[in-house]
Amino acid sequence: MLKQLIVQVLSISWLALTAPAMADTTLQRKFQKGEAHRQQMTFKRTIDRGTPNSQTENSENLEMEFVCDDVLPSGVASLRQRLRRVRISMTEPDETLKYDTNEGAPNDLTLQQMDRIIRPMIGADWSMQRDTRGKISRVVLPEMALNALKASPDAFGGKLFSEAGLKWIAEQAEISLPEKPVKPGDKWTTSNDVKAAFGT
Numbered sequence: 001m002l003k004q005l006i007v008q009v010l011s012i013s014w015l016a017l018t019a020p021a022m023a024d025t026t027l028q029r030k031f032q033k034g035e036a037h038r039q040q041m042t043f044k045r046t047i048d049r050g051t052p053n054s055q056t057e058n059s060e061n062l063e064m065e066f067v068c069d070d071v072l073p074s075g076v077a078s079l080r081q082r083l084r085r086v087r088i089s090m091t092e093p094d095e096t097l098k099y100d101t102n103e104g105a106p107n108d109l110t111l112q113q114m115d116r117i118i119r120p121m122i123g124a125d126w127s128m129q130r131d132t133r134g135k136i137s138r139v140v141l142p143e144m145a146l147n148a149l150k151a152s153p154d155a156f157g158g159k160l161f162s163e164a165g166l167k168w169i170a171e172q173a174e175i176s177l178p179e180k181p182v183k184p185g186d187k188w189t190t191s192n193d194v195k196a197a198f199g200t
Helices: 109-121 143-151 163-172
Strands: 002-009 015-017 027-029 036-047 056-071 077-092 095-100 125-130 136-140
Touching (some): 095 109
Antiparallel strands (some): 036 056, 056 077
């Protein structure tokens, strides 16, 4: 069984309201050209294979930076997203492996395979558009990152560090806002799926 927890640290200044939240209000993102913010995302997964001492715990921590290059009259923003640092921890009953892009090349063979995929992504810009509700489109990954993914399609990291997984990460970076107006106390839910490389 695979469980995944996403913890997001969001920049509050990135969210603006079209009117004071005293009555029904349409929530919208308000982007400003040249604005930049940093963010951390942590993905935690527990994999239980159903046999004694078979549980594996994985954690991926991503530090990212966003820069707004332009804002269309519709409010849609052209953004650049950049991975600044990736830290990964893999804990199994008999060992724990740790990976950090701020450190040198790893000696472990599993981490070396991971490093070949992840390190080319550090500092490379992705481009995308994000609308006023937080929905993204036109995600373009850097060519050097795509080449690394194609060279090692089965490396550890599952689908998280695949092309689809990286686009999914971009979608998680902001909370999607509801289409309908809301008032204080209203709630809404959003959901996004990414397939795991193994497990169910």
